[in-house]
Amino acid sequence: MGPNSISRLSAEGLGTLLLTYTLAFASAGGVDTAIASAGALAFLYWLLAGASGAHLNPIVSLSLAVRGKLGWVDAALYTVAQLVGALLGGLLLWASAGDAVKPAFLGTSGEVASGDLVKALVGLAIGAFLLVGAYVAFEGAERLLAGLAVGTAFGLAALTGATGVNLAKVVGADLTYTISGGSVAWASIWVWIVGPLVGGVLAAFAVPWVTSQIPSATADAE
Amino acid sequence: MGPNSISRLSAEGLGTLLLTYTLAFASAGGVDTAIASAGALAFLYWLLAGASGAHLNPIVSLSLAVRGKLGWVDAALYTVAQLVGALLGGLLLWASAGDAVKPAFLGTSGEVASGDLVKALVGLAIGAFLLVGAYVAFEGAERLLAGLAVGTAFGLAALTGATGVNLAKVVGADLTYTISGGSVAWASIWVWIVGPLVGGVLAAFAVPWVTSQIPSATADAE
Amino acid sequence: MGPNSISRLSAEGLGTLLLTYTLAFASAGGVDTAIASAGALAFLYWLLAGASGAHLNPIVSLSLAVRGKLGWVDAALYTVAQLVGALLGGLLLWASAGDAVKPAFLGTSGEVASGDLVKALVGLAIGAFLLVGAYVAFEGAERLLAGLAVGTAFGLAALTGATGVNLAKVVGADLTYTISGGSVAWASIWVWIVGPLVGGVLAAFAVPWVTSQIPSATADAE
Amino acid sequence: MGPNSISRLSAEGLGTLLLTYTLAFASAGGVDTAIASAGALAFLYWLLAGASGAHLNPIVSLSLAVRGKLGWVDAALYTVAQLVGALLGGLLLWASAGDAVKPAFLGTSGEVASGDLVKALVGLAIGAFLLVGAYVAFEGAERLLAGLAVGTAFGLAALTGATGVNLAKVVGADLTYTISGGSVAWASIWVWIVGPLVGGVLAAFAVPWVTSQIPSATADAE
Numbered sequence: 001m002g003p004n005s006i007s008r009l010s011a012e013g014l015g016t017l018l019l020t021y022t023l024a025f026a027s028a029g030g031v032d033t034a035i036a037s038a039g040a041l042a043f044l045y046w047l048l049a050g051a052s053g054a055h056l057n058p059i060v061s062l063s064l065a066v067r068g069k070l071g072w073v074d075a076a077l078y079t080v081a082q083l084v085g086a087l088l089g090g091l092l093l094w095a096s097a098g099d100a101v102k103p104a105f106l107g108t109s110g111e112v113a114s115g116d117l118v119k120a121l122v123g124l125a126i127g128a129f130l131l132v133g134a135y136v137a138f139e140g141a142e143r144l145l146a147g148l149a150v151g152t153a154f155g156l157a158a159l160t161g162a163t164g165v166n167l168a169k170v171v172g173a174d175l176t177y178t179i180s181g182g183s184v185a186w187a188s189i190w191v192w193i194v195g196p197l198v199g200g201v202l203a204a205f206a207v208p209w210v211t212s213q214i215p216s217a218t219a220d221a222e
Numbered sequence: 223m224g225p226n227s228i229s230r231l232s233a234e235g236l237g238t239l240l241l242t243y244t245l246a247f248a249s250a251g252g253v254d255t256a257i258a259s260a261g262a263l264a265f266l267y268w269l270l271a272g273a274s275g276a277h278l279n280p281i282v283s284l285s286l287a288v289r290g291k292l293g294w295v296d297a298a299l300y301t302v303a304q305l306v307g308a309l310l311g312g313l314l315l316w317a318s319a320g321d322a323v324k325p326a327f328l329g330t331s332g333e334v335a336s337g338d339l340v341k342a343l344v345g346l347a348i349g350a351f352l353l354v355g356a357y358v359a360f361e362g363a364e365r366l367l368a369g370l371a372v373g374t375a376f377g378l379a380a381l382t383g384a385t386g387v388n389l390a391k392v393v394g395a396d397l398t399y400t401i402s403g404g405s406v407a408w409a410s411i412w413v414w415i416v417g418p419l420v421g422g423v424l425a426a427f428a429v430p431w432v433t434s435q436i437p438s439a440t441a442d443a444e
Numbered sequence: 445m446g447p448n449s450i451s452r453l454s455a456e457g458l459g460t461l462l463l464t465y466t467l468a469f470a471s472a473g474g475v476d477t478a479i480a481s482a483g484a485l486a487f488l489y490w491l492l493a494g495a496s497g498a499h500l501n502p503i504v505s506l507s508l509a510v511r512g513k514l515g516w517v518d519a520a521l522y523t524v525a526q527l528v529g530a531l532l533g534g535l536l537l538w539a540s541a542g543d544a545v546k547p548a549f550l551g552t553s554g555e556v557a558s559g560d561l562v563k564a565l566v567g568l569a570i571g572a573f574l575l576v577g578a579y580v581a582f583e584g585a586e587r588l589l590a591g592l593a594v595g596t597a598f599g600l601a602a603l604t605g606a607t608g609v610n611l612a613k614v615v616g617a618d619l620t621y622t623i624s625g626g627s628v629a630w631a632s633i634w635v636w637i638v639g640p641l642v643g644g645v646l647a648a649f650a651v652p653w654v655t656s657q658i659p660s661a662t663a664d665a666e
Numbered sequence: 667m668g669p670n671s672i673s674r675l676s677a678e679g680l681g682t683l684l685l686t687y688t689l690a691f692a693s694a695g696g697v698d699t700a701i702a703s704a705g706a707l708a709f710l711y712w713l714l715a716g717a718s719g720a721h722l723n724p725i726v727s728l729s730l731a732v733r734g735k736l737g738w739v740d741a742a743l744y745t746v747a748q749l750v751g752a753l754l755g756g757l758l759l760w761a762s763a764g765d766a767v768k769p770a771f772l773g774t775s776g777e778v779a780s781g782d783l784v785k786a787l788v789g790l791a792i793g794a795f796l797l798v799g800a801y802v803a804f805e806g807a808e809r810l811l812a813g814l815a816v817g818t819a820f821g822l823a824a825l826t827g828a829t830g831v832n833l834a835k836v837v838g839a840d841l842t843y844t845i846s847g848g849s850v851a852w853a854s855i856w857v858w859i860v861g862p863l864v865g866g867v868l869a870a871f872a873v874p875w876v877t878s879q880i881p882s883a884t885a886d887a888e
Contacts, residue, residue, distance in 0.1 A: 010875075034258065367588045574688075586810075
C-alpha cells in the first residue's frame with residue numbers, strides 16, 4: 001500500500017456511503033430515478049475523482065483491473081472499501097428512515113426466475129457497458145465534463161432499469177435488509193456480478209477501440 | 223473508404239444502438255421523454271463526436287451532405303451503419319424487455335391519416351430544424367458545450383412530440399416490430415423521411431446565415 | 445440600421461419563434477414547465493447570443509435600454525422582431541397541433557380580477573427580476589455558463605408561475621388565439637407589461653450594484 | 667466592517683430572499699423538489715459567489731467559521747442578512763401567493779415527536795454534510811463547476827428529505843407563518859440548528875482531509 005492509500009480508500013468508502021444513502025430516496029424507477037442517479041454520481045465524481053477515481057462500484061474497479069488500468073490489489077481494496085461504505089450507508093438509512101427501509105426502497109437484489117435470467121443479464125450488461133465505457137473514455141478529460149458524462153451514463157443505465165449495475169449498492173442493501181431482520185435471496189446474487197462484469201469488461205476494451213482510432217479527434221480540444 | 227472508416231462507422235453503429243436501446247425506456251412523452259432524449263444524445267455526442275461526429279441519425283448525415291459538409295459516400299455509409307445499429311438496439315430490447323416490446327415502447331412509425339399529414343410533416347420538420355441546426359451551429363465548439371446543445375435540441379424536438387425525428391430509431395423500431403411478429407404501416411414511412419429532411423436541410427442553410435453574419439461574435443470566445 | 449441589423453433581427457425573430465413553439469408543449473406548470481423553459485432558453489442563448497444577444501423578449505430588450513446597454517431604436521426593432529417571431533411560432537403551433545391550440549396550451553394572458561392584481565404584478569416582477577438580472581450579470585461571461593444561467597433564471601421564473609414574464613410569447617399567444625377564432629381579454633394585457641418591466645428595470649440597476657462592488661471577485665476567473 | 671461589507675451582506679440577503687421565494691413553489695418533495703433546489707442554488711451561486719461566497723444559509727457560514735475560513739463577526743453578520751432576506755422572501759410569497767401560504771408550501775419547521783428525533787437529526791446532518799462539503803471542496807474551483815456542484819449537493823439533500831438544511835429558509839418560513847397568523851412549534855427549532863451544524867462542521871473537516879491527501883490530483887486541472 002502506498003502512502004496515499006488510506007485517503008483513496010476513504011474516498012471510495014465515503015462516496016459509496018453517500019451514493020447508497022441518497023439513491024434510496026429515488027428508487028421508484030423511470031426518469032426520476034435516472035435524474036437522481038446522474039446527479040448523485042456526477043457530484044461525487046467531481047468531489048472524489050481527484051482522490052481515488054471515484055469508482056464507487058466494484059464492477060468499475062474490476063473492469064478497469066481486467067483492462068490493466070488498475071492493479072489487482074488496489075481493485076480488491078477498493079471493492080472492500082466500497083462494500084463497507086455501502087453497508088454504512090444502508091445502516092444510516094435504517095437510522096434516518098426507519099420502517100421505510102424495505103427491499104424496494106433499499107434496492108436489494110431479489111430472486112430471478114429462470115425464465116427472466118437472460119433478460120436480467122442482458123439488461124445489467126448493457127447498463128454496465130454504458131457506465132464503464134464512460135469511466136474509460138473520459139479518463140483524463142476535464143473534471144466538469146468527465147463528471148457529467150459518468151453521471152449521465154449511470155442515469156441512462158438506471159433509465160433502462162439497470163439500477164443494480166452498482167454492485168456495492170446492491171450488496172450493501174442486501175446486508176442492511178438482512179441485519180434489519182429481512183430475508184434476502186442470496187442464491188441469485190451472481191446475476192448482479194456476472195451480468196455487469198461481462199458488460200463492463202466488454203466496454204473497457206471496445207470503447208477505447210471505437211473512440212481512439214483517430215488520435216487528433218479524440219484528444220480533448222477544449 | 224479512408225483508413226479510419228471502420229472506426230467511424232463502428233462509432234455511428236454503436237451510438238445508434240445505445241440511443242435506440244435507452245430511449246425506448248422513456249417513450250411516454252412530455253418532459254420526461256425530453257430529459258431522457260437530451261441526456262442520451264449529449265452523452266453519446268461527448269463519447270463519439272471525436273470519432274465520427276456522432277450523427278446517429280440519417281437525417282443529420284443527409285442534411286449535412288446537402289450542405290456540402292459530408293461526402294455523399296460517407297453519408298450513405300453512415301446511414302447504413304446507423305440503421306444496422308438501430309436494428310441491433312431493437313433486437314437487444316427484445317432480448318431484455320421481452321413482451322414489453324410493443325409499438326409505443328419501441329417508437330414505431332405508425333399510420334398517418336390524410337387529415338393529419340400536414341400536422342405530422344410540420345411537427346417533424348420543426349424538430350429536425352432544431353436538431354440539425356444544433357449540429358451545424360456547434361461544429362467546432364468545445365465538446366462540453368456542443369454535446370449539451372445537440373442533446374438539448376433533441377430534447378426540445380422530443381418535447382414537441384417529434385421523437386420520430388431520428389429516422390434510424392424509427393426504422394430500427396419498425397424492423398424489430400416486424401421481426402417480432404408485428405405489423406407495421408410501411409406505406410406512411412415517407413412522412414418520417416420527407417418531413418425531417420425538409421426541416422434539416424432548411425436549418426443547414428438558414429442557421430449558419432443567421433448566426434454567422436457577425437464573425438467576431440460567433441467565434442467561440444470561451 | 446447598421447449592416448448587421450438584418451441578421452440580428454432575424455436571430456431575435458427565429459429565436460422567439462422557436463421559444464414560443466416549443467414552450468407550448470410544457471405549459472402544465474410546476475417543475476416540468478421550469479425544466480423545459482430552462483432548456484429551451486439555454487439552447488437558444490447558446491445558439492443566438494453571439495448574433496443578437498438572444499433577448500427573445502421585449503422585457504429584456506426594454507430593461508437593457510433603460511439601463512443604457514441597448515439603443516432605443518434597437519430595442520424597438522428587437523421588440524417588433526420578437527413579436528413577429530412569436531406570432532409565427534403561434535401560427536406554426538396552430539398548423540401542427542390543430543385543435544390543441546387553446547389558451548392553456550398557448551399561454552395567453554387571461555383576465556386578472558382586481559383582487560388578484562397585486563399578486564399577479566408581484567409575481568411577474570420577481571420573475572422578470574430573475575431573468576433580466578441574469579442577462580445583466582452574465583453579459584461577457586463564457587457562452588456555456590451564460591446560457592445555463594439565463595436559462596435557469598427563466599426556469600425559476602416559470603417555477604414560481606411567472607411563465608408570462610416573456611411578453612412576446614404572451615402577445616404571440618393572444619394574437620394566435622384571436623386569429624384562430626378565440627376571444628382574448630386584451631384589457632388586462634398591461635399587467636404583463638407593467639409587472640415585468642418594473643422587475644426587469646429594478647434588476648438592471650440592482651444586480652450590477654450588488655455583484656460589482658468587489659471588482660476582482662466578479663471578474664470571470666475561469 | 668470592511669468597505670465591501672454592505673455589498674457582501676446585500677448579496678447574502680438578496681440571494682436568500684430569492685432562494686426562499688422560489689423554493690416554496692417546489693415543496694412537494696421527491697425528485698422535483700431536488701431539481702428545483704439544485705437549479706435555484708446553482709443559479710444564485712453563479713450570480714453571487716463572487717460577491718459574498720453565496721452561502722445563503724447560516725449553517726454554511728457557521729460551519730466555515732468553525733473551520734477557520736470565515737471570521738466570526740462576518741459569520742454573525744451573514745446570518746443576520748440571511749435571516750432578513752428569508753423573511754422578506756416569505757413576505758413576498760405572502761403578497762404574491764396569498765392563501766397558498768401554508769406550512770407545507772413555506773417549509774416551516776414543524777414539531778418533532780421524541781420518537782422521530784434521532785431520525786430527524788441524522789437526516790439533517792447528512793444533508794448538511796453534502797452541502798457544506800461542496801462549499802469547502804469547490805472553493806477556488808471555476809465558477810461553472812462550483813455552482814453545479816454546490817447546487818447538486820443541495821438537490822441531493824432535498825432528495826433525501828432534508829430540505830430543512832437551509833436554516834434561514836426554515837426560520838424565514840416560521841416567521842412568515844407566525845406573522846400571517848399561524849402557530850409555529852418553536853420548541854423544536856433546535857433540531858434544525860443542531861442536526862445541520864453537526865453534519866456541516868464534520869464535513870468542513872472531513873471532506874478536505876479525504877480530498878486533499880494527493881495535492882496534484884485535487885488541483886483543478888481544467
